[in-house]
Amino acid sequence: MWTGHWVRHLEFDWDSPVWRPWRSLLARGRTLIRYDWRGFGLSDRQGVEFSLEKHVDDLAAVVQAVGSKRFVLFASSGGGVSAMVYAARHPEQVDRLILYGSPSRGRMLRGETAGQAAERETLLKIIEVGWSSEMPAYDQFFTRLHMPDASAEQFRSYYELLRRTASPTNVVALLRAYFQSDALDAVPQIRCPTLVLHARQDAMIPFDEGRLIASLIPGARFVPLESRNHILLETEPAWRQFVEALDDFLPPPSAHPTVALDELTAREREVLELIAQGSDNVRIANRLRISEKTVRNHVSLIFGKLGVNSRAEAVARARDAGFGHRVVL
Numbered sequence: 001m002w003t004g005h006w007v008r009h010l011e012f013d014w015d016s017p018v019w020r021p022w023r024s025l026l027a028r029g030r031t032l033i034r035y036d037w038r039g040f041g042l043s044d045r046q047g048v049e050f051s052l053e054k055h056v057d058d059l060a061a062v063v064q065a066v067g068s069k070r071f072v073l074f075a076s077s078g079g080g081v082s083a084m085v086y087a088a089r090h091p092e093q094v095d096r097l098i099l100y101g102s103p104s105r106g107r108m109l110r111g112e113t114a115g116q117a118a119e120r121e122t123l124l125k126i127i128e129v130g131w132s133s134e135m136p137a138y139d140q141f142f143t144r145l146h147m148p149d150a151s152a153e154q155f156r157s158y159y160e161l162l163r164r165t166a167s168p169t170n171v172v173a174l175l176r177a178y179f180q181s182d183a184l185d186a187v188p189q190i191r192c193p194t195l196v197l198h199a200r201q202d203a204m205i206p207f208d209e210g211r212l213i214a215s216l217i218p219g220a221r222f223v224p225l226e227s228r229n230h231i232l233l234e235t236e237p238a239w240r241q242f243v244e245a246l247d248d249f250l251p252p253p254s255a256h257p258t259v260a261l262d263e264l265t266a267r268e269r270e271v272l273e274l275i276a277q278g279s280d281n282v283r284i285a286n287r288l289r290i291s292e293k294t295v296r297n298h299v300s301l302i303f304g305k306l307g308v309n310s311r312a313e314a315v316a317r318a319r320d321a322g323f324g325h326r327v328v329l
Helices: 020-026 052-066 079-088 115-128 134-147 152-165 167-179 206-217 238-249 260-265 266-274 280-289 290-306 311-320
Strands: 073-075 095-100 196-200 221-225
Touching: 020 238, 052 079, 052 311, 079 095, 095 152, 095 238, 115 134, 115 167, 134 152, 196 206, 196 238, 206 221, 206 260, 206 311, 266 280, 266 290, 280 290, 290 311
Parallel strands: 073 095, 095 196, 196 221
Antiparallel strands: none
16 A cells, blocks of 8 residues: 555556556556545545545545455655644554655654745745746746756656646645645554664754664664665665665565466456546446446456456556557447
8 A cells, every 4th residue: 555645646556657667667467556645646636635644534534445454555755744634543554664754743843943934835835836837836836846867858757747736725725735745643553563774864854763763662673874865766865775674674576467468368358448548337337338348247257357456456456557548438
């Protein structure tokens, strides 16, 4: 289960040179469940409330929808706050916890100076005023904070993703709630094996926050990464250290029945493609001009061949294999 950074989009992440390596790494030999934050990406964007409890509830809703009984929880940046609260509350579900670049609490609770408070409000004003501007300077400023060492391609794709991800109203509302979130009391209650990784020169979340979290979780392993990027990039040396730390911490992945995809009939592949695009059985039946009962039979056969028990698992497996973007005639 990946609860990550808010600059994410379930559809456009597939083509992102920033997020594609993350997705490929976490899905390697595993089923990866990911979702858009409330108010962002493909989620509803109107009338959204933001708070730590709302984000914990969202994570719980995804877990329930997927039907996972026990899983590895991977969280990065602001997603780590809700992940730590969830792991503390649900020790029976979280088998292992991985935190990358996460804070224990928002910056307003970490003892801001007057200058830091003014800087915070300036950042929010830049987002509020500049997000809808056609001038790239606003996007570039925000991207530079997250990834100062990004390549030209990574830089461009990220600030384009910013505009596709959210409205300025939701970004400001989210960050205001995020700056006041507090998981510090929950951190010592986490009992699952935990890996904490943090870039030494992270400009968004202080390195000391990662070290504090690791010191409060019994038995946690802390791995400092030699990077200036808040969002780690595949092209930097610290990425290899990141990958090795994950490989050492996680159990060996079980082999997915990839051959099962080759065993699907042409019609089953069409149905799976539409499932991956989010279509329900009625829409699939209308699209393929077949009965809903026939669709249900195809879905049952697909689930059996893929070795999954739910539609959410089938969607995750299909999208990991590249489904979800093809045209079904």
